[in-house]
Amino acid sequence: MTVNKTSARSRRLMGMLRKEMWQIIRDPSSIAIAFVMPVVLLFMFGYGVSLDAKNIPVGIAVEKADIITQSLSDSFEQSEFFKPSYYHSIQQAQLALEERKIDGIVWLRSNFSQNLQAGKQAPIEIIINGVDSNQANITMGYIQGVWQSWLTLFSNARGIQLNLPVVLEQRVWFNSALNSRLFLVPGVIAVIMTMIGSLLTAMVVAREWERGTMEALMVTPLSMKEMLAGKLIPYFILGMGSMFISVALAVWWFGVPLRGSFWVMVLASSLFMMVSLLIGLLISIISKNQFVAGQTAIAASFLPAFLLSGFLFDINSMPAFIQGITYLIPARYFVAQLQTLFLAGNVWPVILSNAFALLVMLFVLVLLVSSKSRKTLE
Amino acid sequence: MQVNTQYFSQIFALALKEFLALFRDKRSRLILVFPPLLQILIFGFAATYDLDNVPIAIYNQDQGQVSREFISQFEGSETFEIIEYIKKDSDIAPLIDNKDVLLVLNIEPQFSDKLQQGKSAKVQVILDGRNSNTAMTAMNYIASMNLDFNQKWSAQHGATGPKVALQVRNWYNENLQSRWFILPGILVSLILVVILLVTALSVAREREAGTFDQLLVTPMNPTQILIGKAIPGIVIGLLESTLILIIIVKLFQIPIQGDIAALYFGLFLFLLAATGIGLVISAISLTQQQAVLGAFLFIVPAVVLSGFTTPIANMPDSVQLLTYLNPLRYFLIILRGVFLEGNGFTLLFSQFWPMAIIGVVCLAFAGWLFRHRMY
Known part of the structure; x- marks a missing residue:
């Protein structure tokens, strides 16, 4: 049954x-x-x-070109993360940013090199399109990287030993190449x-x-x-x-x-x-x-x-x-x-x-x- | 003249019938309104790349004062939450493996001494790379905190070297809130799902019930049927989008900087394109199941390749070309342009016409399929 x-x-x-x-x-x-x-x-x-940005289009606005600004441009040129384009005035660069041709601007004013050599404050101004905030953060991280390596290079060439106080060492487990x-x-x-x-x-x-x-x-x-x-x-x-x-x-x-x-x-x-x-x-x-x-x-x-x-x-x-x-x-x-x-x-x-x-x-x-x-x- | 009014009254009658078919059933009424509203609320709060209260652990091998100063930055931070101070190397692996913490800060012995002697001191950051984007974002936060620490330290202890600092401004989204970027994408995805299902099932339902043949032998021509079937999707889409837009502006407080008329013109073209695609799927499908699956086969790639969560610029060139066929791509640019960048008709013109073309081509194809796909 x-x-x-x-x-x-x-x-x-x-x-x-x-x-x-x-x-x-x-x-x-x-x-x-x-x-x-x-x-x-x-x-x-x-x-x-992909969330990995490469060849980020960035505009470098150099108001007065010389050897120092050239060395900074070269640092961006050598980075695999950036595809720089050049502008002679900040207005041109801002227009390109508005038209979404570039994602960020590195702005060197006309007195940049002069102030730098005189030992005065010489800020580099950065403008980033923040609409995609995640991408903006990543771009900023890469710009900082370029900036620091340029700074070290620039100081060493002038015989100044540049000691960063705290150095971060990044170790990513499971996916080291990110x-x-x-x-x-x-x-x-x-x-x-x-x-x-x-x-x-x-x-x-x-x-x-x-x-x-x-x-x-x-x-x-x-x-x-x-x-x-x-x-x-x-x-x-x-x-x-x-x-x-x-x-x-x-x-x-x-x-x-x-x-x-x-x-x-x-x-x-x-x-x-x-x-x-x-x-x-x-x-x-x-x-x-x-x-x-x-x-x-x-x-x-x-x-x-x-x-x-x-x-x-x-x-x-x-x-x-x-x-x-x-x-x-x-x-x-x-x-x-x-x-x-x-x-x-x-x-x-x-x-x-x-x-x-x-x-x-x-x-x-x-x-x-x-x-x-x-x-x-x- | 007589013919003309009859032409439109027939379309009107069909559109009315479509609305009744959708709203007759209580469950159908509810499913059209509530899930999208609920989802915009939940996803709106959930979807952010910004880190907040991320659990971390600290392994301080140094005994000095400076390392405590360094750590205090993390204690005061809203981004990170220190959940454990560990004492030995072997504690690191289990914490990260078990996902208890996202990262461990490992401060070397003699950290304070080295700094006070003017040397460089090392901090190792060990991150869980299982989500590499989160890991990288966290690393960026730490790097900028470290930058602040270094600048303060150098200023206090007599810095040498060039005084070149970065001054950063972020346009359009000054505080870099990723919610501002993602919410428009959620709006587009939710509307796409609703519209596509409404239109994709409209013809398939009649085919399954056998009433589509009857519709074809009425005095209405395919163009009239097409318009009558397209109206409900566009009307529902306009109403639902308006509701969601109100939530985005009032609840999430994202300001509309640009021209609302341009936004609505874009919305209309987007709905036209989505309706066209939905009707093509519907005209091809023989059953409602096929229509739902077909809608789905379109929705998922369209959402993923819209630039909603991951930027189109990071895609390979061939995939970037593919996104030009995606109406979501254009509408997202319009939404973000109007919301964040304050754009109007002139800057957005290049986004309008591709959607119009996609809409007209799809609608024409659907109309052709009505007549030519008969079983």
């Missing part, structure tokens, strides 16, 4: 699985999402998006997985309601649990497939080191994938309408994963109540795990604490989904 029961159950589940598989295969759009999206996004983030690709690529994998998980499943139950096939499913002996499992399993396989593609691209194409264990990453990803899929499923069950489901899934997945996960913006710097909200974003935990597994290695405190948070989410989601999904018509 029990044998019969389980075999009937597994037959029903297999039937449901087959139906879902066929739906996925017949409508290639979800396969496209699962396999094209990661590739497109990874290439965009790997090649397209290559932004190394953190953007693992971060974007988390964003991809969030979107794929929620978006794929957000439509699947809403679609059945809207088309009226939900009633047809309800009159079958299929239990709610079997139906949901039948909906989740194919998308889980699809989602994990795109995860493997993403990791392979990250490691072999973009050269992101994988310092942690591959199997730990597989486990962490499966856990996260389940959470994402269940969020999509919950949205789908509640919405019962594809328009609402689509809007909710996008509102709940893409932008939160992009902005609140700590992938781009540092969570510690957010106001306290926003930090509170980030605890509700599953991508937050996965970003921390991925960046650690790729760049730092198996740091167990980070991996386990975040996995625990995801497990709690999974548990709550299972409860919510099973309480919301009953075989009843409204």
Whole structure:
């Protein structure tokens, strides 16, 4: 009897699985999402998006040219970060800044060299376009670098030993070259997985309601649990497939080191994938309408994963109540795990604490989904 | 004349029907209004590159007075929060590995002695590079704090060498608040999501229900159908943007320095382009699922390649060329131009016409697809 029961159950589940598989295969759009999206996004983030500024267009306004101003211009010319252009008056340079031809101005007044040689204060005035404040900060850092090396050179040439009081020595762990690709690529994998998980499943139950096939499913002996499992399993396989593609691209194409264990990453990803899929499923069950489901899934997945996960913006710097909200974003935990597994290695405190948070989410989601999904018509 | 009024009343009737289809359902009404408003509030506060209360640790191997002076700068700073003073080398790694601190300042032994003897003293900054942008921003903060310290020290202890200091001014955004830069990008992304889904589902929904064929055999021609389908997206977009703009100006206190008329003209062209793209996706899709996924395949690259969070100038040339097809790129420049730089129509002219072209081409293509994609 029990044998019969389980075999009937597994037959029903297999039937449901087959139906879902066929739906996925017949409508290639979800396969496209699962396999094209990661590739497109990874290439965009790997090649397209970068926070590393090079060849910053900077205007050098020299009101009276001589050997000293020339040596400063040369320092900018030699720096890989700048692409200087020259102006004879500050007005010309300011016009170029307004027209967005240059991002900053280094302004040497006509009395600069004279004051410098007389031992008086000779300031260099810097004007930066502050609209992109992050970029402005980075530009300022580079200008300071050029300025200090020029100062040392200039003093040494005149036989003055220039001793800076405190010298900073920078040591960046895990990413010593400060290559932004190394953190953007693992971060974007988390964003991809969030979107794929929620978006794929957000439509699947809403679609059945809207088309009226939900009633047809309800009159079958299929239990709610079997139906949901039948909906989740194919998308889980699809989602994990795109995860493997993403990791392979990250490691072999973009050269992101994988310092942690591959199997730990597989486990962490499966856990996260389940959470994402269940969020999509919950949205789908509640919405019962594809328009609402689509809007909710996008509102709940893409932008939160992009902005609140700590992938781009540092969570510690957010106001306290926003930090509170980030605890509700599953991508937050996965970003921390991925960046650690790729760049730092198996740091167990980070991996386990975040996995625990995801497990709690999974548990709550299972409860919510099973309480919301009953075989009843409204 | 008779024909003319009929022409427009037919368009009006279709547009009305589209609005009813959207607003009939309570959940659809809510989903159009609340998530964007909620998101601008949350993301507006969250999205900033500026560092605040970053946890750090200090490893002071020096016993002297000067190192305490050096550290006191960090105690008074709002950017950094010292959460631990460590005593030995082996404490550094766990703190950084476990993400307890972003960085450790390692002050060398004899730091005070060296400085007092007029020599250079060394401070090592060990940073967690897992987010290299945050690491670099933190390093920049520390470098400028160090610059202040050095200048003060040199002034007090008789400096030698050339007196060349940097005097910095930042135009348009004097305090370098990254929120001013990012909020316009959030506005554009939120509006894009709403408009694209409204328009992308409008034709796909009718195809799925089978009512699109009926629409095609009515006396309306494809141009009328196109206009009728485009109106809801543009109207909803204008209203929703106005709401979000009010929040940005009143709540986040970002002043509008330039010409509001130029901003709205740009907004209209942007909505035209977004609606056109949405209708093309809709006309290609056979089901609503395809339409949502299609909208998504457009939204994500469009947002990422708009210059919203990362500058277009840092992208490789080939990708930069691609961004010229992206209406978000132009509208973002207009928004930032009007908000921060005080621009008007003349400086922004080169941003207007590409969006108009994208809009007209996409709308024409969508109209063509209405007739030619039939199953």
